[in-house]
Amino acid sequence: MRDVRVSLVGFGVVGHGVVDVLSRKKKLLRDMGLNLKLVSVTDHTGTVLAEDGVDAEKILGERTLANVASSGMKGKEAISAIDSDLMIEVTPTNIVHGQPGLGHMEAALSGGKHVVTSNKGPLVVSYGKLKKLAEDNGVMLKFEATVGGTMPLISLVERTLVGNTINGIRGIFNGTCNYILTRMAEEGIPYTHALSEAQDLGIAEADPSYDVEGVDTAGKVVILANSLFGMDVKYSDVDVTGITGVTPEALALAKKRGYAIKLIGDVPALTVRPMLVPLGSPIAVSGTLNSAAIYTDLSGTITVTGLGAGSIETASAILTDIISIYRTKLIDAIF
Amino acid sequence: MRLSMDLELQDIPGQLLLALQPLKENKANIISVVHHRDHKTPRGMIPVRFVVEMDQSKIEQVKTKLRESGILVVRAGEDRFIEAVSVVLVGHVLDSDLGDTVSRIDSTGFAEVMDLALTMPGVDEPSSAYLKIRATGKNEIQKALTILREVGREKKLLVIEPIEAEAL
Numbered sequence: 001m002r003d004v005r006v007s008l009v010g011f012g013v014v015g016h017g018v019v020d021v022l023s024r025k026k027k028l029l030r031d032m033g034l035n036l037k038l039v040s041v042t043d044h045t046g047t048v049l050a051e052d053g054v055d056a057e058k059i060l061g062e063r064t065l066a067n068v069a070s071s072g073m074k075g076k077e078a079i080s081a082i083d084s085d086l087m088i089e090v091t092p093t094n095i096v097h098g099q100p101g102l103g104h105m106e107a108a109l110s111g112g113k114h115v116v117t118s119n120k121g122p123l124v125v126s127y128g129k130l131k132k133l134a135e136d137n138g139v140m141l142k143f144e145a146t147v148g149g150t151m152p153l154i155s156l157v158e159r160t161l162v163g164n165t166i167n168g169i170r171g172i173f174n175g176t177c178n179y180i181l182t183r184m185a186e187e188g189i190p191y192t193h194a195l196s197e198a199q200d201l202g203i204a205e206a207d208p209s210y211d212v213e214g215v216d217t218a219g220k221v222v223i224l225a226n227s228l229f230g231m232d233v234k235y236s237d238v239d240v241t242g243i244t245g246v247t248p249e250a251l252a253l254a255k256k257r258g259y260a261i262k263l264i265g266d267v268p269a270l271t272v273r274p275m276l277v278p279l280g281s282p283i284a285v286s287g288t289l290n291s292a293a294i295y296t297d298l299s300g301t302i303t304v305t306g307l308g309a310g311s312i313e314t315a316s317a318i319l320t321d322i323i324s325i326y327r328t329k330l331i332d333a334i335f
Numbered sequence: 336m337r338l339s340m341d342l343e344l345q346d347i348p349g350q351l352l353l354a355l356q357p358l359k360e361n362k363a364n365i366i367s368v369v370h371h372r373d374h375k376t377p378r379g380m381i382p383v384r385f386v387v388e389m390d391q392s393k394i395e396q397v398k399t400k401l402r403e404s405g406i407l408v409v410r411a412g413e414d415r416f417i418e419a420v421s422v423v424l425v426g427h428v429l430d431s432d433l434g435d436t437v438s439r440i441d442s443t444g445f446a447e448v449m450d451l452a453l454t455m456p457g458v459d460e461p462s463s464a465y466l467k468i469r470a471t472g473k474n475e476i477q478k479a480l481t482i483l484r485e486v487g488r489e490k491k492l493l494v495i496e497p498i499e500a501e502a503l
Contacts, residue, residue, distance in 0.1 A: 140366055170498060198380040249454035250425045250463035256452075256496070257465060264498055276497040277420060283498075 002326065003035045004095035007113075009075075009104050010090035011043035011065055011308035014118050014145075014318075017311030018088055021319055023056035034326055042078045047071040047158050049082070066281045075100055076107040086325070088318060089117040095210075095219045095235060109133040109141065114320045118145035118314050124235055127226040142321035143227075147220045148173055148290045150313035151306030152242050155324065157294060164296035166228060170266045171283055171292030173220040174310040176204045176211040177243050177263040181274075182286045185251040185260060191244060203288060214263060214272040221265040221272060229268050241273040261286045336391045337366065342366070343380035343407035350406070354383065357400035380407060415473035416447065418476045422483060426492035428453065428464045436486055437466075445447035446470035446479035 008018055022038055037053045046069030048054055055106050059068050073081055087108040091101050102122035108115050110133060121128060123143055134141040144154045150308075157166055165166070172178050174197060183194040193213070198204035210216055218238040225231040243263050254261050259276040262284065266272070277284045282303040283291040290308030295301050307313045344350040351370065358365065366386040375381060389397075398408050428436070437448045450467035468483075470476045480496055487494035 189448075202497060241493065245425055245461070247456070247461055247463050249423050249456055250423045250493075250495065253452055253454060253463055253465040254421075254423050257467075259421065259423075259496055259497065261423070262498075274493070274495050276495055278497075281498075 001030070001035050002033055003037065004086060004326065005037050005039045005084040006086045006088060006322070007040040007042070007079070007084040008038060008088045008090070009042045009079065010088075010092075010101075010119070011041055011059075012090065012092065013311045014090040014314045015041070015043070016060060017313075018090060018318055019054070019056050019060055021312060021315040025319060029323070032323065034038035034323070036322070039084055040078065041065065041083045042074060044074060045069060046143050047073045047078050047082075062202065072153060076103050079104055079107040079113075080111060084113055086114040086116065086322065088322075089115060089122075090318075091119060093119050093121040093219075095121050095124050095215060098122040098296070102126055102130075105130055106133060109137055109139060112137050112139055114139045114142070114325050116142045116145075116318050116325070118143070118318060120146045120216075120223060123226075124219045124222045127223065128232055131227075140325050142325060143223065144321050145314045146223055146316035148292060148304075148306065149166050149308040149310065150316050151290050151292065151304055151308060152317075152320075153224075153292055153294075153309075154306060155320065156302070156304060160184075161294065161296060161299060161302065164298045167295040167297065168266065168268060169224055169228070169294050170264055172285060172290050173217045173265045173292070173308065174211055174214075174263060175288035175290055176208065176310075177214075177217070177284070178290070179203050179288045181243060181246065181251070181261060181263065184246070184248050185255060188248045188252060190248055191246065212244055214240040215242075217265045217272045219326060221267050221270060222268045224227055224265075225270060231268060233270060237270055239273070240270045243274055246274050255279070336389065338386045338387055338389060338391065338394060338412060340397075340411040341409040342383045342388070343376060343378075343409055344383055345405065346375070346379060346381055350381075353404045354385075354401060354406050354422065356404070357397045358385070358387060358389070360400070361389060361393040361397050363387040363393075363397070367489065370455070382409075384444065416449075416471060418471070418473055419449070419467055419469040420476050420480065421497055422466045422468065422480070423495040424464045424466065424483075424487070424492045425495070426461050426487075426490065428462045428492060429455065431490035431492065433464070436483075436490070439482055439486055440468055440479055443473075443475075443479065446477040 041048045043065045045066040047062050049070050068137050087287040091105050102120040105115050105122050179198050180194040187294050218240045249316040263275045264275040283293050285291045285305050293303045369383045369384045441447045449469050452465040455462040468479050
């Protein structure tokens, strides 16, 4: 049995999902030979510390850690002070400066901790530096959850399709935009109406600009370009057009000719824009689903689809990343 | 040179073979033959479309020979527009001079707008247009799309292009 001390930084929607999933999968992980111990949970109010593992039931009912924190430590201070092998970073994303996640990741990687994250900002702003920092410290940086949520994409390309040359990836990487466009096409309703519906359902934020202007999708395009295509690009290198200009009439005209209109991110073209996608194409998925077509030299086109967001779904991608770190280590030890 | 020919044949045995003879004599490489046996013309003739690769200078010889064999040549000539693409435009499509937008494509000589549908929900609201553009080849389609993107930037129109089926 291998003991793994895990610290969680960020206790929002995804953070709650992580605590829940790690607790639910404790037995499965033990059967794999991993004794995963969540030794700390930190948010902007403080830290819960527990040498034998945080009691999930005790904190899952709390919105923040304000009432249950056993220490006032926050952020980088907590990361450096707490003895752990791996940090899960799920604080709110900022695609402009990457903080506070960027500082958290730098602190963890320099301290010799593996990092698993769903936070796009730090990777968009500073992928190259973070990658190097991880290599220099002999640890891993895993971020499957940043693109397409639970839909397997990065590990699919890096592991399953290894040996293929990837010519490109195109897809729907934002469930909010896809929901809005799907509803507009189905009901012939205007953009503003579909948006307010999405907001009522909790699918869109009060300030939806990050999603509907294509910013979120562009961030994912940057992550894919840098991590899978060996490019060195920034957010500003992406040509971005959102969905706010799409009309129900445009959707109807397209539908009559056999097309859906979807917000498509394209790597390595580095574009995000609404495009005509043939109805019946495997990437023309509806609702909040995400999809991606991976164009390869040996395997043709591989298409994946899945839920792009959600607390438990995102936590699932994080769990997969954690397990893969230790499985990889096992293989290295054998050979 | 790729050429297409629309012919009408009499509904008696051996006519298709007769139509092929002058093509064979002039070393035409047949790309496709569409024989509309069940779509007879009011005169009871059978329409046939040939697409061939051949020396364009031989076309008159072929047409003469076909006529001599009693075959009706409806049309024969260069089949220029072999690729097509659908595009949707959103914005003040009409007010920003739709005629000019179309002629920017048509004036290239290698592409033209062959279908156009317009929806205008209200005077001040953005209208949406569907355009089908055909061109002489795949590269020309890309060039036409580049022109349209340029026009879109200039006239503040959202240009929605089709996703490519393969990686470029």
